[in-house]
Amino acid sequence: MSRSVSDPAAPALRVDGISASYGPVQVLFGASLTVERGEMVALLGPNGVGKSTTLRVIGGLLKPDAGTVHLGGVDATNWSPRKRVEAGLSQVIGQSAFGSLSVVDNLRMHGYATKDKKWVDEAVEAALAIFPRLNSRRNQPASTLSGGERQMLALAKAIVNDPELLVIDEFSLGLAPVVVGGLCELVRRLNERGTSVLVVEQSVNVALSLVHRAYVMEKGEIIAEESAAVLAADPDRIRTLMLGGHAAVTG
Known part of the structure; x- marks a missing residue:
């Protein structure tokens, strides 16, 4: 599929100084994060700190009060959700599907962004090749x-x-650990194929086992950015950060 964004030197995603509100209630306060090409990044934090609002801004479902969203080096802040697709x-939020339709038909319907039926059919088969269990x-x-x-x-x-960029929201929620482990492996395979990944996840252990870097959010602000390996090796710091410990932030 041809893309309107094609600067290979630019990050897959750059969010700069995003502030956002629902009516009179401000939820995000100058939040910034970056996902480099081929990188997997996590956005961590407990419920209610602004993670889902950040995703709404990235996806074009909520216009920010200030700040910008760049996709592949191009300012997409005022783009429609469709143009971002x-x-x-691509964003994975929940497990929504058309229950009466088959697996294949659900996948075909998701190829709405292109009118090339042959391309859609090939893309569906490629997706099913990655997920043998679904294929069966x-x-x-x-x-x-x-x-x-x-x-x-x-x-x-x-x-x-x-x-080029896959955003996943709480994909481990409510699933058995063995299922989550299998899904993480599938996400790794997608990343190996060149897809950059942003994971928004409450489970710190799941996220840090998957990604290269992590951001921690508290009360609508990014309070820390760290290598996943470094963060995973310091459980005390993780606990402090997840409780809003600004003092734990390092440069």
Whole structure:
């Protein structure tokens, strides 16, 4: 699929100084983060600190009060959600699917960003090749899938558009550890194919086992940025940061 964004030297995503509100209530306060090409990054923090609002701004569902969103080096702050998808952004939020439609038809519907039917068919088959378990259930209604399989379908739908940047929101929520481990491996495989990844996750252990770098958010602000390996080796610092410990931030 051709892209309107094609600067290989620029980060896949750069969020600069984003402030955002719902009516009179300000939720984000100058939040900034970057996902480099080929990188996997986590945005961590407890419920209610602004992670989902950050995703809404990145996806074009909420216009920021201030700041910018760049995709592949191009200012996308005022782009529609559709244009961001066409530029290579895919988001996995929840396990939504059309329950009465088959796995294959759910995937085909997600190829709406292109009118090239042959390309969509090839993209669907490529996605199913990555998810053999889904492939074996390709003609089943999505309503018959398990929770883990529905999460696989959500990931597969995202990659039908061959994303340059994949954003995943709480993909481990409510799933058994063995299922989460399998999903993490699938995300690693997508990353190895060249997709940059931003994971928004409450489970610190899951996130740090997957990504290269992590940001920690508290009350609408980014309070720390650290290598995942360094952060994972310091459980005390993780606990402090997740409780809003600004004093724990290092340069």
